[in-house]
Amino acid sequence: MNGSAEASTRTRSLQVSPGDLEAAHLDELTREIEQRSLYYYQEKNKSLRARYVYGTIFLIINLCAWFIRDYAQKALALLPYVSSCGPQGSYCFHTLGVLRVSLGCFMFFLIMFLTTWNTMQLHQAQNSWHSDYWIFKFVLLVLVMVATFFIPQLYIQIYGEIARVGAGIFLGLQLVSVIEFITWWNNYWIPHDQRKQSCSFGLVMSTVFYIGSVCGIAVMYYFYVTSTACVLNMFFISCTVVILTVMMVMSLHSKVKNRGLLSSGIMASYIVFLCWSAVRSEPSHTKCNAHTQNSHTDWITILSFLIAIGAIVMATFSTGIDSESFKFRRDEGKEEEDIPYSYGFFHLVFSLGAMYFAMLFISWNLSDSARKWSIDVGWTSTWVKIVNEWFAAAIYLWKLIAPIVRQPRVHEQPQPTAQEVDR
Template sequence: MSDPRVRSFQITPDDLEAAQLDELIREIEHKSLFYYKEKNKSLRARYVYGTIFLIINLCAWFIRDYAQKALALLPYVSSCGPEGSHCFHTLGVLRVSLGCFIFFLVMFLSTWNTMKLHQAQNYWHSDYWTFKFFLLVSAMVASFFIPQLYIQIYGEIARVGAGIFLGLQLVSVIEFITWWNNYWMPNNQSKQSCSFGLVMSTVFYIGSVCGIAVMYYFYAASTACTLNIFFISLTVLLLVIMMVMSLHSKVNRGLLSSGIMASYIVFLCWSAIRSEPSNTKCNAHTQNGHADWITILSFLIAIGAIVMATFSTGIDSESFRFRKDEAKDEDDIPYSYGFFHLVFSLGAMYFAMLFVSWNLEHSAQKWSIDVGWTSTWVKIVNEWFAAAIYLWKLIAPIVRQPRVHEQPQPTTTQVSRQIDEVNFP
């Protein structure tokens, strides 16, 4: 006969299952907490990379405008040429850009296949800042030991990379406009959302019309400004085409997305005209030799815009996925690390082209950025390309719709014959 005291300490199957369940719950909670911390660390890391990119932009500006006087007493390496002339101004910007490009290219190659938070590449992306700082400084210093010929070759390659960056940025902006339109004007439209969307559409279109009027007044005041008149008039034509296509019965996208896109198109046209050289008669924005507070403020805003454009495009990998309906697991990375660093490496080429105004032969003026006829035409082509992408997104669903051909109805004789074949095989 068993002792009842012994039976009271025996573990039943139910107790064992409960203990295993508690242990499983604790393990799941521990993993969830780990994934939560890793995601937050990853999200904070992208702001660190953005800050690094901003500092590099400021270094490129200092190298272009003031480094030759400030560093006159420093000994120069042979690759910098006489009095360091090959390491300042345009070539200095390209060297800084090359160092930045090498750093982010290494980060891209080492993180492009990262998928899960527990992978080693995730820790490399979010940690080891001391080693990455050493890597960045080494890349920057090494770029000043490269001969001038290779720096000029990199400048030609940077033009292509900057063009690719502009294309990625356009796709990202248009996808954001589409998301904005869907957020303000959902499919199950209520009266409140429709009213709000209508108000915002009106605001954007009024802003676009005012921008057009201001450009005509300041940059196309006389008939001699034929090029500016052409740019502005073509912008008006693009706005009308986008509005008509958005309201077409087969498209039916409303006025909100086209209104936002219209404002963006007008901004690109204004930015292109302002990039014209100051010695042109039709440029109301004159640039004198000294830097006043408006010039300095505009310059700093332009640098901030470069960094924000690179950052926002880098974290927007969703816009470039072929399949956007993939469900995410808890241990998935919050954004594509490889794409993020790839965009920043292309952004290094982009800011180099802006600082040298897309011209590798002549140095830009102090406190100027993206000024010259090359810059003007790059922005104008960018405007046309943006309008073409947006119009294609409007008509693409119609073009891709499968054509349904009406099949002829079977005659009575054919139906009787099919019935006979079934009953009498």
């Protein structure tokens, strides 16, 4: 009797109702979902923090390129004994030294691009490679940097020619990113049916931008057209005035989809800045540039130099995280496991940015060395910035008229004949 009672008790204890099984299964499923969400959250935060680490690395490499250009010949006494550095290390300092540092930076970010370009989700191994393993990547960066100083001079000069093209591509990507941001900002402050926002902010901001643009034009005429002999500067500034007028008229046209003065006002300020940057980059020996007459180094020169380096890093960083501006088809929404930004595009932009900062440090000139504490100064730099200004205006105007040009024409339907009506 005792044995049978114990058996029946054991049988009853093993019996579990279907409701209990379902509740246990739901609890386990809920815990798995929470753990997965926590994992994706942590991985996404690591990925977002990694952007700033790469930006810091890029900044340090910029400073190293400046040091190699201006002060390394006295500080680094071992380089003259490297055979590829030539007599007294002349092939590893100044212009060629900047190109060697740029090549090392380009190769590092190119390796990162090739190893992360197809990353789509946070659980992939490439995501960990992008966000972790910093010691290994630091060793890789140092090895690549050191290796560039053992490359013969001929190959460094070939890289310099290629870097000009890469820097031009970077400028194009940067322009598209800036114009997309301006378009987004304009669309954000335009009142829609669903939005109850007032357009007063947009009106005030457009007025501020236009007043700033007009003041910038007046200041450039005052400082950079000091006599009737400054025909080239007069041409540059007058072309800018014509471009601003065309943009304002086009942005107010009734057939333009995203019309309004806010986007054209922001773009006008950007165009004026590009023109000012171009005329300021003219060589110091020109008589039409009041800011470059003094050849000595003062605190304004040093501060301008440091601001320029910071601008290079910020431009590269902001363009690198803006991969959505270069997609033909925008993503409607992202899943929880999707990466927060395109790793491949991010590293590709930084590799092109390495070529861009090299051109700025050597003023797009592969033969002559730039003056100390100077950046992007010379006639080549001036013309690059002017062409960049015209290209930016052309892209913006095309974005305004593209909806009109692409709009399908409505053809009149032919009237049916009497026989067709009878059918």
